Amino acid sequence: MNEKILIVCSKSHIDLAREYKDYYKIGVERGCLDLIKAGLPINYAVGDFDSVSEDEFKEIEAYSDELVRFPAAKDLIDGEIAIQYAVSRKPQEVVFIADGSRIDMTIAAVGLVAEYDVILRNDDNYCYLLKEGNNFVPYKEGYKYISFLSFDKSLVNIRGFLYNAENLAVSWKSVNATSNEFVDKVGGNVEVFSGQTLAFYCN
Amino acid sequence: MNEKILIVCSKSHIDLAREYKDYYKIGVERGCLDLIKAGLPINYAVGDFDSVSEDEFKEIEAYSDELVRFPAAKDLIDGEIAIQYAVSRKPQEVVFIADGSRIDMTIAAVGLVAEYDVILRNDDNYCYLLKEGNNFVPYKEGYKYISFLSFDKSLVNIRGFLYNAENLAVSWKSVNATSNEFVDKVGGNVEVFSGQTLAFYCN
Numbered sequence: 001m002n003e004k005i006l007i008v009c010s011k012s013h014i015d016l017a018r019e020y021k022d023y024y025k026i027g028v029e030r031g032c033l034d035l036i037k038a039g040l041p042i043n044y045a046v047g048d049f050d051s052v053s054e055d056e057f058k059e060i061e062a063y064s065d066e067l068v069r070f071p072a073a074k075d076l077i078d079g080e081i082a083i084q085y086a087v088s089r090k091p092q093e094v095v096f097i098a099d100g101s102r103i104d105m106t107i108a109a110v111g112l113v114a115e116y117d118v119i120l121r122n123d124d125n126y127c128y129l130l131k132e133g134n135n136f137v138p139y140k141e142g143y144k145y146i147s148f149l150s151f152d153k154s155l156v157n158i159r160g161f162l163y164n165a166e167n168l169a170v171s172w173k174s175v176n177a178t179s180n181e182f183v184d185k186v187g188g189n190v191e192v193f194s195g196q197t198l199a200f201y202c203n
Numbered sequence: 204m205n206e207k208i209l210i211v212c213s214k215s216h217i218d219l220a221r222e223y224k225d226y227y228k229i230g231v232e233r234g235c236l237d238l239i240k241a242g243l244p245i246n247y248a249v250g251d252f253d254s255v256s257e258d259e260f261k262e263i264e265a266y267s268d269e270l271v272r273f274p275a276a277k278d279l280i281d282g283e284i285a286i287q288y289a290v291s292r293k294p295q296e297v298v299f300i301a302d303g304s305r306i307d308m309t310i311a312a313v314g315l316v317a318e319y320d321v322i323l324r325n326d327d328n329y330c331y332l333l334k335e336g337n338n339f340v341p342y343k344e345g346y347k348y349i350s351f352l353s354f355d356k357s358l359v360n361i362r363g364f365l366y367n368a369e370n371l372a373v374s375w376k377s378v379n380a381t382s383n384e385f386v387d388k389v390g391g392n393v394e395v396f397s398g399q400t401l402a403f404y405c406n
Contacts, residue, residue: 077381101327104350104381104403106309111375124304147307151354151375172314172354178280178307200307 003091008034009079010099012123016040020095028082031097032060041065046082048072077108083116094118114151114196126201130156130192135199138187143201146188148177154195160188170197206294211237212282213302215326219243223298231285234300235263244268249285251275280311286319297321317354317399329404333395338402341390346404349391351380357398363391373400 006023008016008031016038027035029047033056036042045064049057050072061067070081079098086094098109099122113120113127120127126140130148137146146161150170158165162181170177182188190197209226211219211234219241230238232250236259239245248267252260253275264270273284282301289297301312302325316323316330323330329346340349349364353373361368365384373380385391393400 077376080376102348102403102405103309103313103323103328103330104348104352104405106306107313107352108376108381110306110310115376120306125306127306145305145307149307149310173280173283173311173318178311200305202305202307 003089004093005086005089005091005095007079007082007086007094007096007118008032009082010034010097010122012097012099012121014097014121014123023095024086024089024091026082026086027060027064028079030056032064036060036063044068044082044085046070046085047078077105079109080112083112083118086118087116096120097122099123110198111151113198124203128199130190130197130199132192132194135190135192136187137190137199139182139185140201142203144203145179145181145201147179147200147202148174148190148197149200150174150195150197152195154197155193156197157191157193158188159191160186164188167193170195206292207296208289208292208294208298210282210285210289210297210299210321211235212285213237213300213325215300215302215324217300217324217326226298227289227292227294229285229289230263230267231282233259235267239263239266247271247285247288249273249288250281280308282312283315286315286321289321290319299323300325302326313401314354316401327406331402333393333400333402335395335397338393338395339390340393340402342385342388343404345406347406348382348384348404350382350403350405351377351393351400352403353377353398353400355398357400358396359400360394360396361391362394363389367391370396373398 004023006020007026009028011034024043026044027042029051032045042064045060045067096118113129117129148170154170156168156170163176165176207226209223210229212231214237227246228238229247230245232254235248245267248263248270299321320332351373357373359371359373366379368379
């Protein structure tokens with residue numbers, strides 16, 4: 001399928017209406033309110049909705065084609081239910097907007113990128129999973145750094161960036177892989193031999 | 204040695220003067236300014252100091268017993284040099300204050316907790332490495348949740364919390380281990396059989 005899906009969990013300054021107008025839109029909890037604020041209809045609203053007021057919930061209901069309320073005591077972290085539903089639609093792309101101050105939740109969100117092959121985005125970060133084999137990693141306006149990290153120790157070649165390396169073991173912290181930079185606003189190449197390698201655009 | 208060390212990389216609302224008065228104090232980059240603001244002398248200042256003005260640098264120099272300036276093009280992420288120096292003093296405890304919006308840096312900082320057995324702290328999180336064997340995890344005022352995560356898949360028993368489990372494989376996201384809660388403001392126990400398990404207090 002050619003469907004692209006946007007999942008909104010958190011507030012951001014991203015122009016949702018401009019960038020994601022044609023996406024199938026899923027709102028998670030208060031993320032529904034951000035879709036509404038952007039003037040976008042919600043295709044699928046999901047959450048326990050404990051974090052919204054009764055009036056907000058009514059507004060979300062009114063803007064949603066479909067709403068699924070699940071109980072607060074749940075096994076999956078917020079957002080994973082939305083990702084599982086999104087992935088079940090076999091889309092071409094899933095963008096997951098999430099942000100917050102909790103480090104455990106941040107790590108869990110990055111784990112979801114690796115597990116479900118979705119894009120994690122917020123005001124300061126754009127993170128996705130590289131494929132095994134060669135990956136062209138394009139320059140993206142608005143980001144200074146590109147980092148490569150892995151939870152399970154991957155093996156890669158990094159070429160065409162400011163810092164390059166051959167047969168580099170990438171972990172949660174890797175010389176030549178963290179805070180790398182683009183040269184002349186052109187992309188570079190990352191060849192993944194084994195393991196799951198995540199790319200992070202950030203500032 | 205009984206020395207305790209505080210490393211300050213980032214601004215926070217933590218009352219450094221009250222909580223860490225008797226610690227050996229290391230300032231990293233602009234973290235030096237936070238120590239000065241708290242009225243605390245700096246025992247060891249470290250960084251490339253590209254992020255401070257000339258006047259700020261002079262102030263830092265004046266407040267520091269020792270200052271080590273390293274070149275900007277470096278292999279180690281900011282703060283790791285400070286941690287390596289701290290650990291070389293064989294202290295009883297190292298607290299590392301770091302915060303920021305970059306997810307790659309957040310993950311790298313958590314990796315440093317696992318690698319060097321230091322405590323990572325900021326306004327919203329308190330993270331440390333559990334030991335192999337039994338760990339009493341005390342209730343801490345001001346935090347609602349306690350999460351357990353592992354980069355390398357650890358095996359644990361979790362007892363005495365709201366959610367408990369036997370022989371649980373803990374990864375970057377674990378049912379019964381993320382967003383766990385204390386019962387009656389009393390601590391619980393985590394027995395680590397294998398792997399590196401990190402505890403996160405957060406809100």
